[in-house]
Amino acid sequence: MDPVDRLIELALEEDIGPGDITTDPLLPADALGRGVVRAKEDLVLCGLDVFRRVFARLDAAVACRSGCRDGERIAAGRAVLTAEGPLPSLLRGERTALNFLQRLSGVATHTSRWVAALGDGPARLVDTRKTTPGWRVLEKYAVRVGGARNHRMGLFDGVLIKDNHIAAAGGIRPAVEAVRRSASHLVRIEVETADLDQVDEALAAGVDVIMLDNMDPDRIRRATARIAGRARVEVSGGVTLERLPALAAAGVDLISAGALTHQARAVDLSMKIERT
Amino acid sequence: MDPVDRLIELALEEDIGPGDITTDPLLPADALGRGVVRAKEDLVLCGLDVFRRVFARLDAAVACRSGCRDGERIAAGRAVLTAEGPLPSLLRGERTALNFLQRLSGVATHTSRWVAALGDGPARLVDTRKTTPGWRVLEKYAVRVGGARNHRMGLFDGVLIKDNHIAAAGGIRPAVEAVRRSASHLVRIEVETADLDQVDEALAAGVDVIMLDNMDPDRIRRATARIAGRARVEVSGGVTLERLPALAAAGVDLISAGALTHQARAVDLSMKIERT
Amino acid sequence: MDPVDRLIELALEEDIGPGDITTDPLLPADALGRGVVRAKEDLVLCGLDVFRRVFARLDAAVACRSGCRDGERIAAGRAVLTAEGPLPSLLRGERTALNFLQRLSGVATHTSRWVAALGDGPARLVDTRKTTPGWRVLEKYAVRVGGARNHRMGLFDGVLIKDNHIAAAGGIRPAVEAVRRSASHLVRIEVETADLDQVDEALAAGVDVIMLDNMDPDRIRRATARIAGRARVEVSGGVTLERLPALAAAGVDLISAGALTHQARAVDLSMKIERT
Amino acid sequence: MDPVDRLIELALEEDIGPGDITTDPLLPADALGRGVVRAKEDLVLCGLDVFRRVFARLDAAVACRSGCRDGERIAAGRAVLTAEGPLPSLLRGERTALNFLQRLSGVATHTSRWVAALGDGPARLVDTRKTTPGWRVLEKYAVRVGGARNHRMGLFDGVLIKDNHIAAAGGIRPAVEAVRRSASHLVRIEVETADLDQVDEALAAGVDVIMLDNMDPDRIRRATARIAGRARVEVSGGVTLERLPALAAAGVDLISAGALTHQARAVDLSMKIERT
Amino acid sequence: MDPVDRLIELALEEDIGPGDITTDPLLPADALGRGVVRAKEDLVLCGLDVFRRVFARLDAAVACRSGCRDGERIAAGRAVLTAEGPLPSLLRGERTALNFLQRLSGVATHTSRWVAALGDGPARLVDTRKTTPGWRVLEKYAVRVGGARNHRMGLFDGVLIKDNHIAAAGGIRPAVEAVRRSASHLVRIEVETADLDQVDEALAAGVDVIMLDNMDPDRIRRATARIAGRARVEVSGGVTLERLPALAAAGVDLISAGALTHQARAVDLSMKIERT
């Protein structure tokens, strides 16, 4: 099963368990209703499809429709989505569907602020693997919706040689060579460097991307100058919203920030349900 | 399978997928290593057992030990946990295990600030169902570790009659009666009220707990006075850290805040791995 | 997946395995048929929805309809349900669907006899956790359909402190206090007592429900008198259909009997299938 | 996963759900205990291995040992099994493990009475597919432990052509021929017959086993005489414990009775747990 | 879940993983298309239903139709199937659906050559358990489609006593007796024999089928003569396409060959997809 469906299933089961002991005895099974989801603060909307899938898994008779699309800026108070169908199912799924929409819109909204702060230069803002466990595909999607780009999805679709790998292999060159013998030709090799000597080693090994880890602005500028387009340059570590313009000005290609996902908070959306 | 194990499995699969294309070709399968997890900011620790279970599921040969316990306040810089075993497994599991620890410690740390702001009176701070989908059991645990209490776990272990239920049933009394005919004698009945008339209706129906939803301080005081101990009183809606002392002073029994979970952010912990 | 769907899936797989080696070579895949389910003894019907879900999971083209409802008393010989659709699917699902209906109607029928024996007083008849493993939700539902009530669904939606817990905690009071610090405010606390001293201890600890375990009628009357409405009273242990009136007369609130589920037998229903 | 493991998992999850809210706050996680299981009525023991597997799945640190074996007759009061390990795990698994043991021993005990009633002749008593959904492998095992034999396990390991198949295929001969073209040479073909004409047809088609469905004793004798050893003879339908000797005397090879499983009740066993 | 559905799910997940990074950004989600599957060599078609199920699981909006049926001989160049629906889903499912069709048609085509080589005598060609792990039901189906028969499906639907069993039981007779006490009356007993003495032992034990393992033609003829119809005769081991006529001439009933499945290769089919 698709990882998103597995997370949805897990979420519905943890909330509903053996049954909704409030709704079940109260409502006739055939009561119908309508729920309207409304933004309660300004936000970048994200998660319409997941919201719909939560209800689809719970009860195929619930229909969701929306005049908005993911990535749209929504002002507080605006209605973004309507769900119609069996009232007991609307009540059972409301909290879970909203929890998804609130967190994904939170990540997209948060990311969009970082993207705005970065400005229009060639440097790209990218995420990391510091995502909420179980949410990798969804949060990486929300980052794209918020206007930033994705780093690799996981350990399987990109090579990133870190300090531990370098130490274990006895240097950057042997590490790169070992990986190059095995990796698919469609995957690039990135190496994490801590100082300019390692940058030189990485260049000598012919890597595709060089990550400058936790370097100060001066060293970043010197490293970028030395690389001189022979590899793409990523800065990582200690990246804050305030530092973005300076990092971009240093001429790097990529700025990665775990904060896009792990410092995002849910935004406020509510669902008003009525019997119809 | 236990919901926590299912989330751990999902998290490992989304990160590792068909394999770690960096580590696998680089390291001999029998290389050994040690990783030390360290706090990089002040925090309330939470998630030691989940951290251990991530590695247990990945490779039973990884052993974790810690001199700390969940709930302990940790100063920045302190080592909190050591994992030892096959080096490739340490590298494969590092990110996922840390992502769990960072979020759970984040919720516990965030909650502990709210608990401190509430002070020592009889009012209890409780969470809600606004948790990260897939994380219900874990985040409710982190809330307890942070010093607050849990509201019901889901729709199955407590009755909470909301406005939609009341409207559907034609009033508080018929709603309460319908549920009472069906609920186990070990479960209490709570009713959400929007004004003092509904508080009176709820009292007349003999409910166990009355939720005052989005009321201002004055109305909360009047409601509490009218209830006069005949039911427990919960306030909900628009609760902020700043309002906690005033709410507590209004004599309520329970203050519920979704912010304990949905406004928490990950705290910073890192893992330094070495070959041994 | 919903626990009932998981049980249905398990049941279909254990019966069909890699295929129905009789039906598959015999019947054209597009043959249509109709099956009529008929009671072969007097019974209280229970399980119409599960019957339908067995076929829904097997083949969405099978349609079930019934003029009866769960809880209805059915005389021997009456038709209770018709299933129509692909004949091979009807033949493949018949036994499994009937096995569900026969057992659930068996529990409902058995329970309804106990309810009749109890009579009209205020005492409620409740079930226990002595259900068929894998069938908890279904059998508890059949108990309600048969006219009795449910005790807690499992270990998670009600507190029941038993002799082992009391011994481990060093007395009723410390046990109650430990649980009270942790339990949600929507869950009540029940304590099992073996004698009047324990009843006094439980009252002193302010518990919500007191279980009188395996006490004789005289002791039950004395305990009930001493409790005097300060807690609800449940009797448990050695409850038989014959003893019900006497127990009810002793003034208890709840009478729990594992026999409702573990002494029930399947009732007889058959399904006659024809090609159409 | 093995169907028995799947049922055990389902059973543990339905009982424990998100946690044991009584035991968890009361007991230190490292408390140890011992539970002794004792028969509370005379019974044929069955299910020792499943009992052990319930605890193995819950907590590998629980060890079970028994001086008895499945199939042994146990007198009321005798201890049959001891489980030792973490006390919280013993308390969490007790009810589920016992529920398995009680039902399986119930089926074995019930079956053993039928076997005794049948006496020592050549006729075999066999079960049917009227088992508790989810329990096929376990209940068929309990039938063997009780001294009877198994009919086919499901639709996949034996051919049984019933009235619906005969009607659909246009007669016994075409039905048998269609199946014979497809079935493995290791599987026998049995045909259900309603009268002597069908018995003749089945003999002419060369079937391996002829089922006499719901025939009276006289017709059974005549059918058996006509078959005269050219096929094995099974009687089915309306078989009661009282009729067993007469059926056996009619010279049939096999007597099948759904009652072995669907009329069995749980027998009484209890588990006394102490802290050690 | 059905084993075929489980294999389909596994196959789709291993190919699509977290997403199709080529198709997703390129195509509008609502683009429609049509794919035509064409044979690129002469083949016996097999797997139309699995092909359809791959797309059904991926996207219910894809419709497949075919004017062919499994078992039909298809000349190179002929169109065998058309799939229509959302273009992104056609692109995502193409490879997986084709991989199934290519292998199953490969097994059916390969088998049909062996069947032709065997000729028209009474000897049946049967498969073995040497199938591709995960593909048992599918490959056994392809063998039937190719014109041969199935041996038992697995260890559960037929008894085959091999040399190891005989050694462990202390001879053929005790082995047969032990199994006969336990097996259902609908299952036959086959014994593997290595020489004529074992054939005699097997006949004396009254087995249903005797397997002559790795015997030369002369010994096969002598064994068949000695058995003289008292049991069916299967030859196994070292069976090649070239030896089939000689084996059939030796008068055996069954010739089993693992090569039907484990020496089959995929045949060539392609799918041309266009936007519509």
Next chain:
Amino acid sequence: MDPVDRLIELALEEDIGPGDITTDPLLPADALGRGVVRAKEDLVLCGLDVFRRVFARLDAAVACRSGCRDGERIAAGRAVLTAEGPLPSLLRGERTALNFLQRLSGVATHTSRWVAALGDGPARLVDTRKTTPGWRVLEKYAVRVGGARNHRMGLFDGVLIKDNHIAAAGGIRPAVEAVRRSASHLVRIEVETADLDQVDEALAAGVDVIMLDNMDPDRIRRATARIAGRARVEVSGGVTLERLPALAAAGVDLISAGALTHQARAVDLSMKIERT
């Protein structure tokens, strides 16, 4: 669960189902044995770890040891692996474990012949996505063991723009640009070309890899000359073992062949099991 573990589980379930009806009644559960796996033809060994995992999942008490390693050339007759433990488990797992080892060694052996035919030049032989459904990770591993390289693992870890994508996007340039806006910087972009005009377009769009699809040797040489190192060159389509040297001589970087996996056959290995 890991895809390999899921395939192993599926394979064991399809073979063992509800039980091994030959072994179970014959052998005492505590009988011990040893099985020795031997090559029956010359082969390149592959699958030792999967073999071990089959038994680990079946019974943790079975221990496998081997003096060989994957990739080793094994002469017919050599013992490659020994498994020891409970005899019933050895008999139950033998066929499934061997079926894995036979197919994986078959793919490795087959691949090694192609690698030898290719010779020592710079051109790499790579596989495709034409693998046995469910076996992607395993067969790609066997290809590496046989000495060739892997193309992308699936649709998620490399961009391959095919004719359908180009048509849908309205040309190579717009297709490449759309993907480039979305893909991670660690993934390369490959475009399939049918003629030299498309090669020029691909070069103009700055792609990383150009696939020459089904071109004749002359056109391949001209395309390679025109590309002149500005992109890597892959040839695909109609690749046979015989054509390998000529393709390599044409100066391409990569030669992809689905035949490495879909034309491989199982090699012969047997397991001799004895009671110990």
